[in-house]
Amino acid sequence: MNEVSDMEVRGKRVFVRSSLNVALNEEGKIADDFRIRMSAPTIRELSEGGARVVVAGHLGRPEGRDEKLSLKALVPRLEELLGQDVSFVSDCVGAEAEKAVSEMSDGDVMLLENLRFHKGEVENDPVFAQQLERLADLYVNDAFDVAHRAHASVFQLPKLLLSSMGPQFAEELKVLDRILQHPDRPFVAVVGGSKVESKARFAVKLAEKADVVLVANLVRDAMPEIPSNVLAASDGVRVGERELDIGPETTARFIEEIRKARTVFWSGPLGMAEEEAYQAGSLAVAKAILEIPRFSVIGGGDITAFLGLMGLREKFTHVSTGGGAMLAYVAGEKLPGIIALEHSYHG
């Protein structure tokens, strides 16, 4: 597979599939810029190398054009991070985009409108990919967060152009490979959050690799059987029938395991961390992980947002930009975004 450093980018139109799916607040302002901050260094590197950088990404799950999910909202922050102007095109394909790209100079950065405004993106339409291809000479995928999606910009386009994996994407794989292949042991995994069925499957997969897997209440309830090295929540903060956070006994048992760990991998909050009343378990576990230096990886929108809010996120060794992609990779699935790069044109 190619790396960006193998490519001669000067004077070339480089299509960068970036991770830009940030949370917006009710006023349409960026609520958490983590993914943009992670995406900016690759864009900067290409621009400094003299590329004409055509940045593309998605925001949310629009059905057709939806101004509330326009990537235009990201331009000011991207400009701040890059220290240069970023032009914006209000459609990611078509005559306007082609003209704007043809007028770019070396080092310029342009952001295309939300790819998902066209259904061809999520439908993995090869014709839509050909429209995108007209905007570029080279392709870089730096969006690990969509690596599990067989979408046109992830799966079709890299097969049409000389393509490479971006540095942020490569870094994600390096970290995840380390914990999958040769973690410092004891290796403790922590699984919580919503989408409990997939989390339950994932907890079982992780139990084959980790020494101990700590599982929150709702994920526990979705597990048909519990492997012997899975320590499931034994008490919870009850609201009616539901347990919306781990209870004090579980918190103490989880912390005891974490204190022994040299590697911790954590996906999903242990309670409904978006509400203050159910944050205690996640907060106590986060603090235990950070008590001493150890290799710690977190990923998934809810837990990274929560720890960001608590001012703890940047203290972890690695914060993945991926949620579903990270889980799929760690569970051993072959990700479409990686397969496509392996079949890159000339690749």
Ligand code: 3PG
């Ligand atoms: C994510 O937020 O996990 C990624 O950006 C993928 O978004 P999606 O689940 O809407 O495909």
